[in-house]
Amino acid sequence: MIRDQGLLSKIWRFAVWAVAGLFILNLLGVIAAVIVNSFATRWLGTWLPLGLTTKWYFSAWKEFQLSSVVLVTFQVVFAVVIISGLLGVTTAYALARRDFPGKRIVVLLFLLPLLIPPLTYGIPLATVLYQLGLGGSFWGVVLINLVPSLPFVVLVMIPFIEQIDPRIEAAARVFGAGTGSLFLRILLPLLLPGMLAALLLVLVRTIAMFELTFLVAGPTSQTLVVSLYYAVFASGVRAGQSIDAMAVIYMVTTLFWLVLALQFVNPSQIVARAKQQPAS
Amino acid sequence: MRAPSLRTRLASRGFDGTTLLVLPGLAVMLGLFIYPFFYGLADSLMPKEGVWYANYANFFSDPFQYRTIAATLWLAIPVTIVNLAFAVPIAFRVRLMTRQRLLTTILVLPITLGTVFVADGLLTFLGPQGWFNRVMILVGLFDGPVKLTNNYWGVFASLVITGFPFAFLLTLSYVTGIDPAIEQAAATLGASPRQRFMRVFLPLLVPGLAVTFCLAFVQAFAVFPSAVLLGSPAGSTRVISIAAYQAAFEQYDHSLGSAIAMIMGAVELVIVLLVLGSRSLFYRGPTGGTKG
Numbered sequence: 001m002i003r004d005q006g007l008l009s010k011i012w013r014f015a016v017w018a019v020a021g022l023f024i025l026n027l028l029g030v031i032a033a034v035i036v037n038s039f040a041t042r043w044l045g046t047w048l049p050l051g052l053t054t055k056w057y058f059s060a061w062k063e064f065q066l067s068s069v070v071l072v073t074f075q076v077v078f079a080v081v082i083i084s085g086l087l088g089v090t091t092a093y094a095l096a097r098r099d100f101p102g103k104r105i106v107v108l109l110f111l112l113p114l115l116i117p118p119l120t121y122g123i124p125l126a127t128v129l130y131q132l133g134l135g136g137s138f139w140g141v142v143l144i145n146l147v148p149s150l151p152f153v154v155l156v157m158i159p160f161i162e163q164i165d166p167r168i169e170a171a172a173r174v175f176g177a178g179t180g181s182l183f184l185r186i187l188l189p190l191l192l193p194g195m196l197a198a199l200l201l202v203l204v205r206t207i208a209m210f211e212l213t214f215l216v217a218g219p220t221s222q223t224l225v226v227s228l229y230y231a232v233f234a235s236g237v238r239a240g241q242s243i244d245a246m247a248v249i250y251m252v253t254t255l256f257w258l259v260l261a262l263q264f265v266n267p268s269q270i271v272a273r274a275k276q277q278p279a280s
Numbered sequence: 281m282r283a284p285s286l287r288t289r290l291a292s293r294g295f296d297g298t299t300l301l302v303l304p305g306l307a308v309m310l311g312l313f314i315y316p317f318f319y320g321l322a323d324s325l326m327p328k329e330g331v332w333y334a335n336y337a338n339f340f341s342d343p344f345q346y347r348t349i350a351a352t353l354w355l356a357i358p359v360t361i362v363n364l365a366f367a368v369p370i371a372f373r374v375r376l377m378t379r380q381r382l383l384t385t386i387l388v389l390p391i392t393l394g395t396v397f398v399a400d401g402l403l404t405f406l407g408p409q410g411w412f413n414r415v416m417i418l419v420g421l422f423d424g425p426v427k428l429t430n431n432y433w434g435v436f437a438s439l440v441i442t443g444f445p446f447a448f449l450l451t452l453s454y455v456t457g458i459d460p461a462i463e464q465a466a467a468t469l470g471a472s473p474r475q476r477f478m479r480v481f482l483p484l485l486v487p488g489l490a491v492t493f494c495l496a497f498v499q500a501f502a503v504f505p506s507a508v509l510l511g512s513p514a515g516s517t518r519v520i521s522i523a524a525y526q527a528a529f530e531q532y533d534h535s536l537g538s539a540i541a542m543i544m545g546a547v548e549l550v551i552v553l554l555v556l557g558s559r560s561l562f563y564r565g566p567t568g569g570t571k572g
Binding site: 009013016017019020023024026027028029030031033034037044045046047087088090091093094095097098099100101103106109110112113115116117118119120121122123124125126127128130143144146147150151154204205208209210211214215225228229232233235240243244247250251254255258262266267268 | 293294295296298299300301302304305306308309312313314315316317319320321323366369370372373374381383384385386387388389390392393394395396397398399400401402403404405409410411412414441444449450452453473494495498501502504505508509521524525528529534537538540541542544545548549552
């Protein structure tokens with residue numbers, strides 16, 4: 001590693017860290033503002049609220065019918081994770097192991113949804129779903145959420161499968177393993193860490209996916225983030241603390257899965273397939 | 281001698297049982313992505329009334345509608361440039377850290393919490409009585425509370441809070457992908473820090489930065505919930521996604537909604553292609569330091 005000792009380098013280094021520090025301070029301030037407000041009895045024109053209470057959590061749970069919203073959120077998210085996991089891993093396996101004419105087009109097809117704004121494909125897809133009678137239903141929400149999550153699983157799994165030596169499968173075949181036992185006893189154990197990482201990432205992203213769910217969600221198929229949007233949108237109708245209590249509940253559900261996901265993946269994998277090299 | 285069977289000939293070109301595993305996933309994408317896209321395109325060309333291009337003609341003749349393109353770009357392009365301009369120097373510092381995990385974990389928070397949560401938090405944080413205004417008045421930068429929500433700056437702030445970590449983490453993964461031996465070689469040969477950055481790192485990074493710019497731009501361009509909650513959705517931050525949503529789900533004109541969605545995708549793709557096209561003007565090659 002190289003360290004420059006000149007005065008200008010020191011000033012520059014200080015400035016860079018100062019900007020990074022200020023950003024993190026503001027970021028934590030935004031999160032802390034929500035948490036503090038959710039416990040506030042009254043918070044107007046002072047640095048900190050006058051008193052603390054937990055009553056907003058009880059009122060928010062009842063007012064926003066959170067028990068059913070949380071249940072629906074988990075049903076939607078697990079349906080999306082299971083379907084995109086099954087389809088994504090099989091697709092990724094074929095794309096990683098075989099080279100066939102037209103493969104580039106297929107890969108491009110899985111890249112496109114990540115490059116196009118969700119509303120651009122969401123609005124035509126929502127129109128189709130409404131005409132099929134799926135608008136506002138549970139399966140409508142699941143289907144629209146598959147569009148970004150299936151390609152995500154495929155793109156995360158392709159490099160993971162490519163690094164498994166195909167000769168292991170060939171050896172299993174030589175020793176007489178059928179397709180079923182080859183999959184169950186050879187591939188599945190090898191693929192499990194990668195699948196777990198990919199599926200947890202999909203889970204975290206689907207809980208936070210607002211735009212697409214918002215387009216097709218009906219009163220009985222709202223997820224937490226959509227309910228939170230409606231609550232903030234109509235703020236003034238209900239106490240701000242109640243809305244923030246709901247935001248904290250949303251935050252806790254998301255962070256629970258994020259912490260779990262971070263046991264298996266590097267944080268930067270949430271945005272990209274990072275090829276991390278240790279900086280020396 | 282018999283000709284090889286059809287099965288053998290197909291297998292030699294890469295088509296066999298394993299290849300067929302691609303079909304279920306492909307079918308889902310064709311059904312949920314390609315078909316709706318063409319459905320939307322056809323739908324946008326069949327307006328409620330008027331000639332086939334009436335939706336597009338209406339959009340580009342109504343200033344309330346066509347100005348949404350400028351409003352969106354006026355938010356998305358500065359935000360992306362700011363995010364990237366801060367991400368590169370900070371990533372260069374962080375690359376030297378041995379324990380990056382705490383920092384990257386904090387930065388991944390706003391991405392996972394999403395724009396709705398961040399918008400809700402910023403409404404309190406940036407409000408006239410919020411901590412940001414109070415600190416600014418305390419240190420003397422502001423004379424009185426400054427209105428930072430329900431206008432352009434509120435949306436700008438939310439896009440920085442969610443967009444900067446995204447740009448930073450992507451940049452970091454590119455920066456750490458460059459072999460440190462290249463920098464050591466440049467330093468041994470007497471290159472100053474500025475020279476090492478401008479003549480060694482930057483040319484190697486440009487392709488990665490172009491991709492980062494595109495992905496960060498796509499996110500900022502798609503701004504929707506924070507433009508409604510933190511901006512003035514009828515005024516300066518009436519972005520194109522609001523126009524598309526209102527047409528499709530508030531005026532129940534899915535034909536016009538699809539048309540605006542198509543325009544939105546087209547504008548975004550033009551900018552992405554411009555950026556990716558300019559990438560070819562720079563060096564493209566290995567960033568590793570080993571031979572061969």
